[in-house]
Ligand SMILES: [Ca+2]
């Protein structure tokens with residue numbers, strides 16, 4: 001009997017925090033928030049974006065990124081460091097972002113607004129111990145999403 005009671009107590013110890021975590025995730029998913037969030041667990045992505053080394057490669061346009069795994073994608077989000085001038089010619093910008101865990105990244109989609117053309121050389125994404133490189137090496141078409149080939 002004592003054994004059984006201990007098992008029950010242990011199950012409660014596991015189930016209650018799980019319920020609490022689920023509920024708080026649902027609350028966070030409220031659509032009233034500005035930044036897109038979801039009930040998926042998150043993971044830290046280290047993202048390196050390299051601008052090409054050609055004339056006018058740099059851009060001040062808005063750049064957005066979306067990462068997809070085998071089944072799901074992150075939300076589409078702005079990629080900007082408010083403390084620096086991102087995307088200068090020949091420079092590599094690094095971003096650490098805690099986004100939805102989509103599993104190993106299979107596809108990366110980039111959006112750039114019109115008005116200041118951007119020459120994207122490549123994007124590297126570290127997920128866990130794995131690095132994936134997406135090489136574009138060209139001018140990105142503006143005002144639409146572009147899927148980057150795996151390099
Ligand atoms: Ca430019």
Ligand SMILES: [Ca+2]
Nearest residue numbers: 081082084086
């Ligand atoms: Ca910036």
